[in-house]
Amino acid sequence: xxxxxxxxxxxxxxxxxxxxxxxxxxxxxxxxxxxxxxxxxxxxxxxxxxxxxxxxxxxxxxxxxxxxxxxxxxxxxxxxxxxxxxxxxxxxxxxxxxxxxxxxxxxxxxxxxxxxxxxxxxxxxxxxxxxxxxxxxxxxxxxxxxxxxxxxxxxxxxxxxxxxxxxxxxxxxxxxxxxxxxxxxxxxxxxxxxxxxxxxxxxxxxxxxxxxxxxxxxxxxxxxxxxxxxxxxxxxxxxxxxxxxxxxxxxxxxxxxxxxxxxxxxxxxxxxxxxxxxxxxxxxxxxxxxxxxxxxxxxxxxxxxxxxxxxxxxxxxxxxxxxxxxxxxxxxxxxxxxxxxxxxxxxxxxxxxxxxxxxxxxxxxxxxxxxxxxxxxxxxxxxxxxxxxxxxxxxxxxxxxxxxxxxxxxxxxxxxxxxxxxxxxxxxxxxxxxxxxxxxxxxxxxxxxxxxxxxxxxxxxxxxxxxxxxxxxxxxxxxxxxxx
RNA sequence: GGCCCUAUCGUCUAGCGGUUAGGACACCAGGUUUUCAUCCUGGCAACCGGAGUUCGAUUCUCCGUGGGGCUACCA
Numbered sequence: 171x172x173x174x175x176x177x178x179x180x181x182x183x184x185x186x187x188x189x190x191x192x193x194x195x196x197x198x199x200x201x202x203x204x205x206x207x208x209x210x211x212x213x214x215x216x217x218x219x220x221x222x223x224x225x226x227x228x229x230x231x232x233x234x235x236x237x238x239x240x241x242x243x244x245x246x247x248x249x250x251x252x253x254x255x256x257x258x259x260x261x262x263x264x265x266x267x268x269x270x271x272x273x274x275x276x277x278x279x280x281x282x283x284x285x286x287x288x289x290x291x292x293x294x295x296x297x298x299x300x301x302x303x304x305x306x307x308x309x310x311x312x313x314x315x316x317x318x319x320x321x322x323x324x325x326x327x328x329x330x331x332x333x334x335x336x337x338x339x340x341x342x343x344x345x346x347x348x349x350x351x352x353x354x355x356x357x358x359x360x361x362x363x364x365x366x367x368x369x370x371x372x373x374x375x376x377x378x379x380x381x382x383x384x385x386x387x388x389x390x391x392x393x394x395x396x397x398x399x400x401x402x403x404x405x406x407x408x409x410x411x412x413x414x415x416x417x418x419x420x421x422x423x424x425x426x427x428x429x430x431x432x433x434x435x436x437x438x439x440x441x442x443x444x445x446x447x448x449x450x451x452x453x454x455x456x457x458x459x460x461x462x463x464x465x466x467x468x469x470x471x472x473x474x475x476x477x478x479x480x481x482x483x484x485x486x487x488x489x490x491x492x493x494x495x496x497x498x499x500x501x502x503x504x505x506x507x508x509x510x511x512x513x514x515x516x517x518x519x520x521x522x523x524x525x526x527x528x529x530x531x532x533x534x535x536x537x538x539x540x541x542x543x544x545x546x547x548x549x550x551x552x553x554x555x556x557x558x559x560x561x562x563x564x565x566x567x568x569x570x571x572x573x574x575x576x577x578x579x580x581x582x583x584x585x586x587x588x589x590x591x592x593x594x595x596x597x598x599x600x601x602x603x604x605x606x607x608x609x610x611x612x613x614x615x616x617x618x619x620x621x622x623x624x625x626x627x628x629x630x631x632x633x634x635x636x637x638x639x640x641x642x643x644x645x646x647x648x649x650x651x652x653x654x
Numbered sequence: 655g656g657c658c659c660u661a662u663c664g665u666c667u668a669g670c671g672g673u674u675a676g677g678a679c680a681c682c683a684g685g686u687u688u689u690c691a692u693c694c695u696g697g698c699a700a701c702c703g704g705a706g707u708u709c710g711a712u713u714c715u716c717c718g719u720g721g722g723g724c725u726a727c728c729a
Contacts, residue, residue, distance in 0.1 A: 178729050213728060296656045322727060341659070350657065358727040365729050389658060389724040419721060454667060460678060477667075479660050480722060487666070487679040538691050613688030625690035
């Protein structure tokens with residue numbers, strides 16, 4: 171079984187394309203098949219080398235490796251359509267079809283075609299090319315070519331072809347009336363191949379047996395089937411994936427916000443989370459267990475469970491899933507993932523701690539990170555910087571009755587010898603019993619006075635990390651400035 | 655307009671003739687946590703409408719309606 175993923179390098183790798191790539195990849199892995207990567211850069215105006223680079227890098231980052239592609243060619247290359255134009259593949263194939271009577275030269279001008287189309291629209295009929303050029307004699311065609319008239323090549327739709335039935339692994343049978351198709355262009359007047367032709371020529375030559383792509387290609391399929399038939403080639407299996415929708419239920423696009431993989435990477439998403447989330451868009455495993463690593467995904471994959479209706483992309487759930495994956499990371503993996511996202515302030519802050527303390531800091535913070543850049547706000551609480559602390563105080567309001575607790579706390583820490591987490595714990599416990607106050611009444615003011623924040627990780631560990639000097643200074647400062 | 659696809663909680667979905675219509679995200683409440691988050695428990699919330707087939711339709715068929723895609727010498 172041979173699969174292919176065929177993106178156009180007309181933009182950065184899009185999240186919708188990734189989903190298509192993913193399903194091809196999983197399907198191929200599941201069946202032990204081969205995945206081909208083909209770059210469809212026949213649109214010379216819009217295709218850019220930097221986009222191809224972006225696509226290749228994005229796929230690599232996500233771990234969606236192809237068995238054959240421009241970077242690791244197999245036996246059926248080249249793997250870029252531009253190179254296949256250059257080596258004359260499409261031209262040669264089109265001429266072959268003219269020979270066999272499946273295609274013909276068309277000399278219709280743009281004006282003529284526009285007129286035909288408008289007339290059809292006015293009449294409320296589907297537009298079908300009239301086939302005027304088909305009536306030309308061999309000599310007339312030769313004369314036109316000799317005269318250098320602009321020409322295209324059209325595929326001749328067999329007159330009594332009737333219904334074209336495609337077998338779709340997701341949707342079952344889909345039927346089209348071939349009479350509504352019209353002889354369509356396979357070679358444009360500039361000599362380049364039209365999409366519906368290039369794709370089929372490539373898929374035949376690359377021996378592709380399974381085509382998994384977006385639902386937006388369904389209406390191209392009957393034309394492509396006709397091309398297969400013109401070449402007497404086997405029509406592959408199709409699986410048209412439901413489209414991914416934005417919150418407004420229209421096709422997901424840039425106007426719905428960040429949609430390129432690069433942007434997701436920069437926003438702090440993990441490739442595993444993206445893969446897992448995307449796999450659930452339009453598909454569910456039979457056991458209903460949503461968390462799946464790559465191997466589980468490959469193992470559980472089943473084409474028949476792909477759903478038919480479009481799926482709205484739920485950004486919130488992706489974020490949630492990302493947080494789940496972050497929590498599951500080992501300490502080393504977490505630090506490695508988060509390091510590129512560390513702000514200058516965070517780096518300075520961390521340098522104030524020993525290697526061992528840094529490890530504790532990261533551990534304390536890991537579960538509150540959903541997106542990698544969250545690390546910076548999570549780290550703030552560990553800041554030893556006095557001015558930042560003072561700035562934070564202005565956002566808090568202390569009540570007079572907090573003063574007693576803080577004074578008692580200050581007295582105790584100044585003479586405290588066991589500055590470990592358990593030592594602090596014992597100290598707080600003693601304040602609780604001594605004052606008879608509830609935990610909230612005691613710990614809230616201490617947290618505020620030591621960190622300048624109303625919330626954060628486990629307090630005793632935090633105080634232990636901050637150290638006697640800083641904690642002492644901060645509490646006395648709060649007592650002097652806020653509660654005197 | 656034409657062709658095609660599609661229709662279960664707000665969202666992703668399970669269901670494949672008989673179910674208290676299940677799960678996940680989000681949301682709400684309670685519990686744990688000093689607080690926030692995490693975590694645990696509970697709750698709210700859905701079968702688009704109408705015909706038919708059937709003893710029985712969310713499930714099958716048809717017709718509407720809604721949504722989406724395509725309608726190029728773009729891919």
